[in-house]
Amino acid sequence: MPLEARRRMEEDVMKAVMLQETGQVAVxxxxxxxxxxxxxxIEVAYAGxxxxxxxxxxxxxxxxxxxxxxxxxxxGTVAAMGSxxxxxxxxxxxxxxxxxxxxxxTFCERGLPNLCVNKEVPGTGDWLGTMADYFRADAGIxxxxxxxxxxxxxxxAEPLAVAAHAVAQGKVRTGxxxxxxxxGTIGLLTALSAKILGAETVVLTDLYDYNLEIAKAMGIDDxxxxxxxDLDRALLQDYPEKFxxxxxxxxxxxxxEQAINLVQRGGRIVVTALFLDETPVDLLQVxxxxxxxxxxxxxxxxxxxxxxxxxxxxxxxxxxxxxxVYPLDQxxxxxxxxxxxxxxxxxxxxxxxxxxx
Numbered sequence: 001m002p003l004e005a006r007r008r009m010e011e012d013v014m015k016a017v018m019l020q021e022t023g024q025v026a027v028x029x030x031x032x033x034x035x036x037x038x039x040x041x042i043e044v045a046y047a048g049x050x051x052x053x054x055x056x057x058x059x060x061x062x063x064x065x066x067x068x069x070x071x072x073x074x075x076g077t078v079a080a081m082g083s084x085x086x087x088x089x090x091x092x093x094x095x096x097x098x099x100x101x102x103x104x105x106t107f108c109e110r111g112l113p114n115l116c117v118n119k120e121v122p123g124t125g126d127w128l129g130t131m132a133d134y135f136r137a138d139a140g141i142x143x144x145x146x147x148x149x150x151x152x153x154x155x156x157a158e159p160l161a162v163a164a165h166a167v168a169q170g171k172v173r174t175g176x177x178x179x180x181x182x183x184g185t186i187g188l189l190t191a192l193s194a195k196i197l198g199a200e201t202v203v204l205t206d207l208y209d210y211n212l213e214i215a216k217a218m219g220i221d222d223x224x225x226x227x228x229x230d231l232d233r234a235l236l237q238d239y240p241e242k243f244x245x246x247x248x249x250x251x252x253x254x255x256x257e258q259a260i261n262l263v264q265r266g267g268r269i270v271v272t273a274l275f276l277d278e279t280p281v282d283l284l285q286v287x288x289x290x291x292x293x294x295x296x297x298x299x300x301x302x303x304x305x306x307x308x309x310x311x312x313x314x315x316x317x318x319x320x321x322x323x324x325v326y327p328l329d330q331x332x333x334x335x336x337x338x339x340x341x342x343x344x345x346x347x348x349x350x351x352x353x354x355x356x357x
Contacts, residue, residue, distance in 0.1 A: 012031060012032050013029045013030065013031060013032060014029070014030055014031075014032045014132055014133035014134050015027055015028070015029065015030075015132060015133050015328060015329070016028055016029075016030040016069045016128065016129075016131065016132035016133070017047075017069060017070055017071065017129070017132065017328065017331040017350065018030070018066075018067055018068070018069055018070075019056055019057060019064075019066045019067065019068050019069075019070050020066055020067050021067075022057070022058065022059035022066065023057060023058065023059070023339075024066075025070070025331055025332045025335045025336075026332055027328065027329055027331055027332065030069065030128070030132065032133075032134055033128060033134060033135070033136035034136075035080060035081070035082045035136060036082055036138075037082040037083045037084040038082050038084050038085060038138055038139050038140065039081070039082040039085070039136050039137065039138060039139065040078055040080075040082070040085060040088060040094070040136070040137055040139050040142045041078070041079045041080040041081070041135075041136055042074065042076040042077065042078060042079065042094060042096070042134065042135045042136075042137060042142070043076050043077050043078075043079040043133070043352070043353055043354040044074055044075075044076045044130060044131075044132060044133060044134060044135055044328075044352030044353065044354055044355075045075050045076040045077065045151040045152075045154075045155070045351070045352055045354035045355045045356075046073075046074070046075050046076070046151060046152055046154075046155040046325070046349045046350070046351055046352065046355055047071045047073060047074050047129075047130040047131045047132075047135075047155070047328075047349065047350045047352060048071070048073030048074075048155050048156070048158070048159065048347060048348070048349050048350075049071075049335070049347075049348045049349070049350065050071075050072065050073055050159065050185075051184065051185075051186070052064070052072075052274070053070045053071060054335075054338060054339065055274065055276070056068070056070060056123070057070075057335055057339060058339065060276050062274075063124060064123045064124065068123045068124075068129065069122075069123065069128040069129040069131060070123060070129045070131045071122065071123070071129035071130035071131035071132075071135075071350075072098040072121060072122045072123065072129060072130055072158065073098075073130060073155055073156075073157075073158045073159060074095060074096055074098070074130035074135055074155060074158075075093070075094070075095045075145065075151045075152070075154035075155040075157070076093075076094065076095075076135065076151065076352065076354045077091050077092060077093055077094065077151075077354050078090055078091060078092045078094060079134060082139070085139045087139060088139065088142070088144070092144055093144065093145045093149075093150075093151055093154065094142050094143060094144055094145060095142075095143055095145060095154050095155065095157045095158070095308075096130075096135070096137040096141055096142050096143070096158075097141045097143065097157075097158070097161070097299070097301065098121055098122050098130070098137070098141070098158060099113075099114070099116075099119050099120070099121050099141070099298060100119060100120040100121075100138060100141060101113035101114075101116035101118070101119045102116055102117075102119065105117050105118055112300075113300060114165070114297050114298045114299060114300050115297060122135075131328065131331065131350055132328075132352070133328070133352055133353050143157070143304070143305075143308060145308070145311075145312070146308060146309075146311065146312025147312070148312045148313075148314050149308070149311045149312045151354070151355070151356075152319065152322065152325070152349070153311055153318055153319045153322075154311065155349055156189070156307075156311065156318050156319070156321070156322070156347070157304065157308055157311060158304075158307075159185050159186060159189055159347070160189050160193070160307035160310065160311065160318060161298075161299040161303045161304040161306070161307040162186055162190075162272065162296075162299055162303075163189035163190040163192070163193040163307075164193055164303040164304075164306045164307050164310075165296055165297075165298065165299040165300065165303040166186075166190050166193070166247055166249075166270050166272045167190060167193045167194050167197055167245075167247070168303065169270045169294050169295075169296040170194075170245035170247055170268050170270040170294075171245065171268060172193075172194045172197045172198075172199055172245055173197060173198060173199075174197070174198030174199075174200075175198065175199070175200045176194065176197075176198070176199040176200060176201075176244050176245060177199070177200060177201045177239065177241070177242075177243045177244050177245075178191070178194040178199045178201065178202045178203070178243060178244070178245045178246075178247065179202075179203045179204075179205075179235070179243040179245070179246045179247070179259075179262055179263075180194070180202065180203070180204045180205070180246075180247045181226075181246065181247070181248050181249060181250050181255045181258060181259060182206060182248065182249035182250025182251075182252075182255065182273060183204050183205065183206030183208070183211040183212060183214075183215055183223075183249070184206070184211065184249060184250070184346060185321050185346055185347045186272055186273075187204060187206065187211075187249030187250065188204070188214060188215055188220075188320075188321050188346070189318065189321060190247050190249055190272065191204045191215065191218070191220045192218050192219070192220070192316055192317075192318065193310075194245075194247075195219065195220070195221075195316075196310060196316060201221055201222070201239070202221050202222070203221065203222040203223075203224065203235065203239070203243070204220050204222070204223050204224070205223075205224045205225070205226045205231065206223075206225070206226055206250075207225070207226045207227055208343045209225065209343070210343045210344045210346075211343075211346060212224075212225065214320055214321065214323075214346060217317065217320050218316075218317050218320050218321075219316075219317070222238075231258075232258060232261050232262060235262055236261075236262070239262075241264060242262055242263060242264035242267070243262055243263055243264060243267065244263075244264055244267050244268070245263075245267060245268050245269075245270065246259040246262055246263045246267065246268070246269050246270070247270045247272060247296075248269065248271045248272060248273050249272050249273055250273050251273035251274050251275045251276060251277075253275065253277055253278070253279040253280070255273075256269075256275075256280070256281055257280070257282065260281075260282055260285050260289075260291065263289075263291060265289045265290065265291075266289070266290050266291070266292075267289075267291060267292070268291075268292045268293075269291060269292070269293045269294070270294055270295075270296050271293065271294070271295050271296065272296045281293075321346050321347045322346070322347045322349060323344060323345050323346040323347060323348065324345060324348045324349070325348075325349045325350075325351055325355075326348070326349070326350055326351065327350070327351050328351060328352050330350075331350055334348060334350065
């Protein structure tokens, strides 16, 4: 632990990335989280900047509002434990499934904890986000990283679980033909997850050539520029039987029409992206083609555990989605830069006191 971080811990304060108001992030001193009996205090190594963090930064997130400590993706080491925690040891390398479901609402009782109406997530209530020196989490949602998973890729467990849930919702299986619209972090991880499940063909589209090059490096079969004129016609020419599953990892309104054009009859359209603008849907085609349009809301523990297994297997190049790593202190400049949509930025991590830069 760096000397300065150790001093702050002894003084019971830490650095945290605070969204103070829309479009304004600052690194502030904040009280270190207090632990309950079942809590774990994690010294943060890496915290990922997610698209939802950027929605909050722009003032468009449905429930995260300033002032708030941002972040929900994390990897780090156990720094302290509550009195009832006995499954961890100091120094364990861990990540967190950052959602606590109530366990007693209708959806929890139906085995759908990701749809819990009372769920708690970081950046709401008194649960601080992960972009800080330390992060508090219930031991029940804290997971040890596998022996083969270092802290940097360990930070990808949460977005990879989102992808794992999306392909499960899409019923992707051996031999599937899959189209992923949007090649950011979630799109890239979703495309690779489809390959892991045995999809015969995976096609990914994106606006940026850089993302398409990363997709190629990750082994995605076919990459197409979303800037291409007549993209739909080109895809239909190359894939006349269309796609069994189309996954929307971009929230741009036109992709819904594109998905309906390119999914085969009886196919599934899976919506993972947050659509914040009005989006027309051709319901006549949904009916005539008997299409299934399904949402994909975060993940369950089954998806999270699958993500951890995939990371630890060491067979797939998940880490290629990490384009930049910056010290936590640079968060204000980093958020401003990411908001400008630089072409070469995919997954951007902030490094806490437990990181190795």
